[in-house]
Amino acid sequence: MANGMVRQEYIVELASRLIRINSENPPGREFDAASFVADELAKIGMKTVIDRFEDSRANVVGVYGEENQHPSIMLNTHLDTVPAGDREKWSFPPFSGEVRESRIYGRGAVDAKGILASFLGALKELADKGWPIKGRVVLAAVADEEVEGKGTKKLVSSSLRTDYAIVGEPTSLNVCIAHKGRAVIQVDFHGRPAHASTPSRGRNAIYYASKFIEKIQKIKFTEKHNLLGHPTCTVTLIRGGVKDNIIPDICAVTLDLRILPSMKLNQTLKKLKNLIEKNTSKKDYHIRIVNYIPPAETSRSNALVRAALNTVTKVTGKKTEVRGFTATCDMSFLVNQARIPTIILGPGRIEDSHVVDESISVSELVKASQIYLKILEKILS
Ligand SMILES: [Zn+2]
Structure with missing residues (x-):
């Protein structure tokens, strides 16, 4: 003792x-x-x-x-x-x-x-x-x-x-x-600026982003690990617009993505791209990996x-x-x-x-x- x-x-x-x-x-x-x-x-x-x-x-x-x-x-x-x-x-x-x-x-x-x-x-x-x-x-x-x-x-x-x-x-x-692995993913949505008094002349990047954000909240992963459970994907940051009377031409959404040892980051990125492309054309967004710890x-x-x-x-x-x-x-x-x-x-x-x-x-x-x-x-x- x-x-x-x-x-x-x-x-x-x-x-x-x-x-x-x-x-x-x-x-x-x-x-x-x-x-x-x-x-x-x-x-x-x-x-x-x-x-x-x-x-x-x-x-x-x-x-x-x-x-x-x-x-x-x-x-x-x-x-x-x-x-x-x-x-x-x-x-x-x-x-x-x-x-x-x-x-x-x-x-x-x-x-x-x-x-x-x-x-x-x-x-x-x-x-x-x-x-x-x-x-x-x-x-x-x-x-x-x-x-x-x-x-x-x-x-x-x-x-x-x-x-x-x-x-x-x-x-x-x-x-x-x-x-789990952790990836920080940023998706930039691009629109077209216009005077806010005539919204129809522009394309609102925040609207593209918000459709995507709604989808992310419902995202389901079938993969499961006996100790770690399911992967997760959640929005953690959003930045959009330049001024209160301009239709925003840019909106950046940051995601926190946690994947399982059995998963490949590229495959999950493909899944995210598919979600985005249901509402947004290829040239109107850009997706990139900010940081990744496997x-x-x-x-x-x-x-x-x-x-x-x-x-x-x-x-x-x-x-x-x-x-x-x-x-x-x-x-x-x-x-x-x-x-x-x-x-x-x-x-x-x-x-x-x-x-x-x-x-x-x-x-x-x-x-x-x-x-x-x-x-x-x-x-x-
Ligand atoms: Zn520590």
Whole structure:
């Protein structure tokens, strides 16, 4: 038990100190947090590299073991947080890392500085035991997960590869093996301007857009995934018109499209084009992909998935089964670019992230740390 208390103090202290280092994104300034993590990794005996880019952005990677040693596993989470927003609304200052009634408060407590502290707690314990493992363990704390994923993209463009990866995101300690892909699609509708007193002389781009928007609300996808359910497509932004007495010749509609691992983005785009072309001729609209993060999935029978399920069941005392992760995350780059079988697993609830008074329970952080430690011992035995 004494050991457990030491670990708890270490994790709470680290989570609190990480929260006190402001790494809001935007604007994105992870360098100070990366330096802090690098010092901790060096203290426990990991080889540490800070990869600094764009002035104040940075990833930090710690490695224990030699380059070609197998099996190997990467613990991956992020250093950046979403902005704190209006600080007046917080019960405690968002960068205080306040601990009250067994919860740690502050921006990033859930997403994902508490998780990073749990990762470090597991590694510290492994180090204290004298690294009783074979193979290689890597910790990667990356920049820019909350905006474009520049950090993990940079990480996978390097030669760093492992046999397995765990992405630390709040999953309430569930083992998630799949997430949807997310595409941001913009459709520009073109009309013809005219004086608003004679609408019949123009062609109203907002009307074209509104017909399309009505169709989008009724769009049905037959595809279904056993963990992720159906794809979704929804309008999130609209911008049209130039002046209150001109028939608008342009209207831009932005869609948030979430597709399943079995789907191809191009096929879904074709479906959208068909919907549009029921009301609008080809030359009167233009469709483009603004951003795309592909879906990802790891096989239920992968050794990491089985080890994680067993461990979570043992530590929490509750029988657990694989789940889907509701949002997109850095798993996409690890699976699609680096071809690393990956799971998402972390303490805290996703509903408690990105909110005012973000907070996480200390006992859940400690449990997560135990789970990570046992998975590492199992996979690297
Ligand atoms: Zn996150």
